[in-house]
Amino acid sequence: xxxxxxxxxxxxxxxxxxxxxxxxxxxxxxxxxxxxxxxxxxxxxxxxxxxxxxxxxxxxxxxxxxxxxxxxxxxxxxxxxxxxxxxxxxxxxxxxxxxxxxxxxxxxxxxxxxxxxxxxxxxxxxxxxxxxxxxxxxxxxxxxxxxxxxxxxxxxxxxxxxxxxxxxxxxxxxxxxxxxxxxxxxxxxxxxxxxxxxxxxxxxxxxxxxxxxxxxxxxxxxxxxxxxxxxxxxxxxxxxxxxxxxxxxxxxxxxxxxxxxxxxxxxxxxxxxxxxxxxxxxxxxxxxxxxxxxxxxxxxxxxxxxxxxxxxxxxxxxxxxxxxxxxxxxxxxxxxxxxxxxxxxxxxxxxxxxxxx
Amino acid sequence: xxxxxxxxxxxxxxxxxxxxxxxxxxxxxxxxxxxxxxxxxxxxxxxxxxxxxxxxxxxxxxxxxxxxxxxxxxxxxxxxxxxxxxxxxxxxxxxxxxxxxxxxxxxxxxxxxxxxxxxxxxxxxxxxxxxxxxxxxxxxxxxxxxxxxxxxxxxxxxxxxxxxxxxxxxxxxxxxxxxxxxxxxxxxxxxxxxxxxxxxxxxxxxxxxxxxxxxxxxxxxxxxxxxxxxxxxxxxxxxxxxxxxxxxxxxxxxxxxxxxxxxxxxxxxxxxxxxxxxxxxxxxxxxxxxxxxxxxxxxxxxxxxxxxxxxxxxxxxxxxxxxxxxxxxxxxxxxxxxxxxxxxxxxxxxxxxxxxx
Numbered sequence: 001x002x003x004x005x006x007x008x009x010x011x012x013x014x015x016x017x018x019x020x021x022x023x024x025x026x027x028x029x030x031x032x033x034x035x036x037x038x039x040x041x042x043x044x045x046x047x048x049x050x051x052x053x054x055x056x057x058x059x060x061x062x063x064x065x066x067x068x069x070x071x072x073x074x075x076x077x078x079x080x081x082x083x084x085x086x087x088x089x090x091x092x093x094x095x096x097x098x099x100x101x102x103x104x105x106x107x108x109x110x111x112x113x114x115x116x117x118x119x120x121x122x123x124x125x126x127x128x129x130x131x132x133x134x135x136x137x138x139x140x141x142x143x144x145x146x147x148x149x150x151x152x153x154x155x156x157x158x159x160x161x162x163x164x165x166x167x168x169x170x171x172x173x174x175x176x177x178x179x180x181x182x183x184x185x186x187x188x189x190x191x192x193x194x195x196x197x198x199x200x201x202x203x204x205x206x207x208x209x210x211x212x213x214x215x216x217x218x219x220x221x222x223x224x225x226x227x228x229x230x231x232x233x234x235x236x237x238x239x240x241x242x243x244x245x246x247x248x249x250x251x252x253x254x255x256x257x258x259x260x261x262x263x264x265x266x267x268x269x270x271x272x273x274x275x276x277x278x279x280x281x282x283x284x285x286x287x288x289x290x291x292x293x294x295x296x297x298x299x300x301x302x303x304x305x306x307x308x309x310x311x312x313x314x315x316x317x318x319x320x321x322x323x324x325x326x327x328x329x330x331x332x333x334x335x336x337x338x339x340x341x342x343x344x345x346x347x348x349x350x351x352x353x354x355x356x357x
Numbered sequence: 358x359x360x361x362x363x364x365x366x367x368x369x370x371x372x373x374x375x376x377x378x379x380x381x382x383x384x385x386x387x388x389x390x391x392x393x394x395x396x397x398x399x400x401x402x403x404x405x406x407x408x409x410x411x412x413x414x415x416x417x418x419x420x421x422x423x424x425x426x427x428x429x430x431x432x433x434x435x436x437x438x439x440x441x442x443x444x445x446x447x448x449x450x451x452x453x454x455x456x457x458x459x460x461x462x463x464x465x466x467x468x469x470x471x472x473x474x475x476x477x478x479x480x481x482x483x484x485x486x487x488x489x490x491x492x493x494x495x496x497x498x499x500x501x502x503x504x505x506x507x508x509x510x511x512x513x514x515x516x517x518x519x520x521x522x523x524x525x526x527x528x529x530x531x532x533x534x535x536x537x538x539x540x541x542x543x544x545x546x547x548x549x550x551x552x553x554x555x556x557x558x559x560x561x562x563x564x565x566x567x568x569x570x571x572x573x574x575x576x577x578x579x580x581x582x583x584x585x586x587x588x589x590x591x592x593x594x595x596x597x598x599x600x601x602x603x604x605x606x607x608x609x610x611x612x613x614x615x616x617x618x619x620x621x622x623x624x625x626x627x628x629x630x631x632x633x634x635x636x637x638x639x640x641x642x643x644x645x646x647x648x649x650x651x652x653x654x655x656x657x658x659x660x661x662x663x664x665x666x667x668x669x670x671x672x673x674x675x676x677x678x679x680x681x682x683x684x685x686x687x688x689x690x691x692x693x694x695x696x697x698x699x700x701x702x703x704x705x706x707x708x709x710x711x712x713x714x
Contacts, residue, residue, distance in 0.1 A: 147584030152577070158701050159581030160588075160708045181701060184585070184708035220509070224516035227504030227619035228541070231517075231611050238609075252595075252609060254588050261618070262584035344515050344538060351517045351541035 001025055002177055005074040007089055009035040009042070009061075011050050012106045013080020015150035019183040021056035022156075029055075030062040030070035032081070032089060039063050051154050071096035076104065076177060083109035083123060083297070090127055099138040102170045103127065104163070106144045108198035109297060110304035120308050122195035140170030145194035146186075146254030147262035153183060160184040162254050164194040186254065193246030197237050197255035202298035203305050204233035205263040207329050209270035210339055213277020217340070225343065226264075229325065232350050233260060236323045238357040240309065243317040248357065269298035277340070282333040299333060306330040319356050324349050358382055359534055362431040364446055366392040366399070366418075368407050369463045370437020372507035376540040378413035379513075386412075387419040387427035389438070389446060396420050408511050428453035433461065433534060440466035440480060440654070447484055456495040459527045460484065461520070463501045465555035466654060467661035477665050479552035497527030502551035503543075503611030504619035510540060517541040519611050521551040543611065550603030554594050554612035559655035560662050561590035562620040564686050566627035567696055570634020574697070582700065583621075586682065589707050590617060593680045595714040597666065600674040605714065626655035634697070639690040656690065663687040676713050681706050 002025045006013045009031035020027045031039040041047055042061045046054040062070035071077070071093065081089045086107045097103070111126045113119040121129075124141040131139060146161035153159065163185055165171040171187040179185045188194060211226035237260070238251045250256055264270055271294075275285045289296055305326055312318040321327075328346045331337040359382045363370045366388035377384045388396040398404055399418045403411040419427035428434070428450065438446045443464045454460070468483045470476040478486075481498040488496060503518035510516065520542055522528040528544040536542045545551060568583035594617070595608045607613055621627055628651075632642045646653055662683055669675040678684075685703045688694040 147581050149578075149580050152579065152581045155577045157571070157577055157579045157581060158585075158704045160585035160704050181705060184704045186708045214514075220512045220514055221506075222509065222514045223506055223619050223622065224504050224509045224514060227615045228515075228517035228611060230618045231609070231615035234609060234614055252588070252591060254585060257591055257614065258584045258588035261587045262580050265580065347515050347517050347541045348538060351543050 002075040003073045004028070004076045004078065004177060005030065005071050006078045006080050007070075007093060008032060008080035009038045010080060010082065011150035012148070013078065014038070014048050014051065014055060015153040016078060016080065016106075016178065017055050017059050018154050018156060019178045019180045021058060022180050023177060025177060027059045028062060028070045028074070029059050030067060031064060032085065033064045036063065048154070051151050053154060055154065067092060068096060074101075076102050076174060079103065079105040079107060081107055083107040083111070086123060087111070087114075087126055087130060090130055094130065094132065094135070097135060097139060099135060100140075102140045102142060102174055104142040104144065104174050108195070108202070109301060110199055110308070120304055120311075122192065122199075124191055124195065140165055140167045141191075142171050142174045143191055143194055143198075145198050145250065145259065147258045149262065156182045158182045158184065160186065160254055160258075162186045162188050162194060162250070164188040164191045164250075166191055188247075188250065190247040190250045192244050193241045193248070193250030194255045196241045196244055196246055197250055197259060199301045200237045200240060200305055201256070201260040201263045202269045203301040203329060204229075204237070204260060204298075204325065205267070205269035206273040206296070206298040206302065206333070207233065207325060208264040209273020210277035210332075210343060212270065213274035214340065216274070216278030225347065228347060228350075229343070230260065230264065232325045232346075235355040235357060236325050239318060239322050239355060240305065240312075242357060243312045244308075268294055268296045272296045272298060276332060281336045281338075283336050286333070302326070302329050302333050322356050324353070359432040360430045361385070361433045361435065361534060362387065362428050363435045363437050364427075364450060365389060365437030366395045367437060367439065368507035369505070370435065371395070371405050371408065371412060372510040373435060373437065373463075373535065374412050374416050375511050375513060376535045376537045378415055379537050380534060382534060384416045385419060385427045385431070386416050387424060388421060389442065390421045393420065405511070408508050410511060412511065424449060425453060431458075433459050433531060436460065436462040436464060438464055440464040440468070443480060444468070444471075444483055444487060447487055451487065451489065451492070454492060454496060456492065459497045459499060459531055461499040461501065461531050465552070465559070466658060467556055467665070477661055477668075479549065479556075481548055481552065497522055497524045498548075499528050499531045500548055500551055500555075502555050502607065502616065504615045506619065513539045515539045515541065517543065517611055517615075519543045519545050519551060519607070521545040521548045521607075523548055545604075545607065547604040547607045549601050550598045550605070550607030551612045553598045553601055553603055554607055554616060556658045557594050557597060557662055558613070558617040558620045559626045560658040560686060561586075561594070561617060561655075561682065562624070562626035563630040563653070563655040563659065563690070564590065564682060565621040566630020567634035567689075567700060569627065570631035571697065573631070573635030582704065585704060585707075586700070587617065587621065589682045589703075592712040592714060593682050596675060596679050596712060597662065597669075599714060600669045601665075625651055625653045629653045629655060633689060638693045638695075640693050643690070659683070659686050659690050679713050681710070
C-alpha cells in the first residue's frame with residue numbers, strides 16, 4: 001500500500017483516484033485555489049461536481065492552503081494540473097520533494113523555456129528546469145499519453161494509456177500503483193514522442209473539425225475530407241516527432257493515432273475547427289471562444305508547433321515544406337486565410353506528396 | 358478525351374461519373390440485372406435513386422442486356438461491382454477486353470481462389486485468374502483504396518483516394534482521367550497492402566462498433582475503449598499487410614488509417630458491432646442483420662482474415678498470437694464468446710504487448 005498525492009482536483013487528477021483506491025492505496029487529493037468548490041463538495045458527500053458522480057470512499061481531501069499536509073509521506077506525486085498552471089503549482093510543491101521521488105504528470109502541451117524565452121520545450125523539461133540544483137536529475141518524471149476521457153476512468157470503463165519516462169523503472173513503478181483490469185497502462189521511454197503527440201493531436205483536431213464544419217455552409221457532409229486529413233495529421237505528427245528525436249512507435253500508438261481518434265470526435269478543439277469550417281475567420285472564431293470563456297488547447301499548440309517546425313527546418317531537421325497541414329492551420333488561425341479553399345488546396349498538395357517520416 | 362465504361366451503376370460506380378464528366382470524358386454507365394430500376398430513372402431525368410440527386414449531363418446509360426454496346430471503344434473499364442458479384446460480371450466483360458487495357462476496380466474484400474478452393478486471394482488476383490491465357494499478364498488492374506463515401510464524390514466534396522497497380526503507369530493513366538481539384542488521387546504500386554487494408558478496415562470497424570455499443574448496456578460512453586482499439590486495429594492491419602508482402606505505407610496511409618477512420622464512424626460494420634456491444638451474441642446479431650436483409654462486409658472479412666492469419670502463422674510469417682484483436686473478433690462473431698469481457702481481456706493483453714510489425 002503506497003501513499004499517493006494528487007495535485008489538482010480537476011477532471012483528470014480526481015479521476016485517477018479511482019484506480020488508485022481500487023488498488024487499496026492511500027490517496028490525498030489536493031485542490032488549487034481554482035478547485036475550492038470541488039473540494040467543498042467532495043468533503044460533503046464525495047461527489048465531484050465536474051464528474052457529477054461520487055469518487056471512491058476513503059480519499060483524503062485537501063484545500064489549497066493544506067499543501068504541506070497533503071504532500072506528507074507521499075511515495076508518488078501526480079500533477080493533475082492544466083498546462084498553463086503547471087509551473088506555478090510545481091514550484092509550490094518543490095519544497096516537499098525528496099531525491100529519488102517519482103512525479104507523474106497528465107498535463108499536455110508546450111511551453112517556453114524559463115532560461116531561453118525563445119526556446120520551446122515539452123512540459124517534463126519545464127519541470128526539470130524548475131528543480132533546484134540538488135534535485136536536478138534526481139526526480140523521475142513520468143508523463144501520461146494516449147486517449148483518456150477522465151470521466152470514463154471514474155466510471156471504470158476500459159481504456160489504455162501510456163506512461164512514458166526516461167527511467168522506465170519509474171514508469172513501471174507508477175504503472176504498478178495504478179493499473180487495474182479496466183485502467184490499462186503501457187510503459188515507454190519515449191517521453192518526447194508522447195509529449196509531441198499529446199500536444200499536436202489537439203492542433204490537428206482543430207483541422208479535422210473544419211471538415212466537420214463545412215456541412216454548416218453547404219449542407220453536405222465531408223467525411224471523406226476529414227478521413228483524408230486524419231491520415232495527414234498522423235503523418236505530420238510523425239515528421240515532428242522524428243525531428244525532435246522521438247519514436248515513431250508513439251505516433252502509431254496510443255499517444256498519436258489513439259488520442260487523435262478520440263480528440264477529433266468531440267470537444268473544444270473540434271468545435272473551434274467546426275465554426276471556422278462553417279464560415280468564421282480564424283480571428284472571429286477565437287474571439288467567439290474567448291467571449292464564451294472557452295479555452296482551446298489546440299490554438300496555442302498550432303502556434304507552438306508551427307514555431308518549432310520553422311526552427312527545425314532552419315536546423316535542417318525537417319525538410320522544407322514537409323508539414324503542409326500545419327502550415328495551412330497556422331495560416332487559417334493566425335493569418336485569417338479562408339478555410340475551405342485552403343483545405344482544398346492542402347488535399348491537392350498532400351495527394352501528390354510523400355511525407356519524409 | 359477518353360472513352361470510359363463503368364460496369365455497375367450502384368453507389369460507387371455511378372459516383373465516378375462525376376469526376377470523369379468534369380474532365381470531359383465520354384462515359385458509358387452499364388447496370389447489372391440488379392440495377393434496372395437505377396438505369397430506368399437515370400434515363401428518365403438523370404437522377405440516381407441511391408444518391409437522390411442528378412448525375413452530370415452527357416452520360417450514356419446501358420441496361421444489363423447492352424453490355425457489348427457499353428464496352429465498345431472503351432479506353433478504360435472500371436468495375437463498380439460489389440465483391441460478391443465481381444467474378445461473374447467480369448467473366449461477362451472478358452470477351453470485350455483487349456490486350457494492354459486498364460481495368461480499375463472499386464470492389465473490396467477477399468475471395469477463395471478459383472483454382473485452389475482453400476486459398477484466400479485478394480480481388481485483383483481473382484480477376485487475373487479469370488482471364489483467358491491470351492490476356493493473362495496483358496491487362497493492368499488498378500485497385501482503389503482510401504476513404505471514399507460515394508455520395509460525397511457526386512457532391513464534389515474534397516477527398517483523397519489511392520490507385521494501386523503493379524504497373525504504376527496504369528495507375529497514373531487512370532488517375533489522369535479522373536483526378537480533379539476535389540477528387541484527389543494518390544498512386545501506389547502496393548496492391549497487396551491496399552487490398553488487405555480495404556478488407557480489414559471493415560473487420561476492425563465491427564470491433565470498434567462494439568465499444569460504441571457498450572453504452573446501450575450501461576448508459577456509459579466508452580470512447581477511451583474505442584480509441585484504444587482503433588490503435589490496435591491499425592497495428593494488426595500492419596501485421597497482416599507485412600506478412601502478405603504489402604507495404605506499411607498503405608497501412609498508415611489512406612487505405613489503412615484513413616479508411617478505418619471513416620468506416621468506424623458510421624455504417625453497417627459499426628452497426629453490427631454496436632448491437633453485439635449492446636448485448637446480442639454474435640450469432641443473434643448476424644441473424645438480426647440477415648432478417649433485415651443487411652449485408653455486412655466486415656463479417657466475412659473477419660473469417661477470411663482469421664483463416665489467412667492461421668495460415669500465415671503456420672507458414673511462420675506471423676508470430677503466434679500477434680493478432681489478438683482479430684482472434685477476439687473471430688471468437689465473438691463465430692463462437693459466440695461474450696463481447697464485453699472479451700474486449701476487456703483484449704485490452705489487458707494488448708497493453709502488455711508489442712506488435713511485431
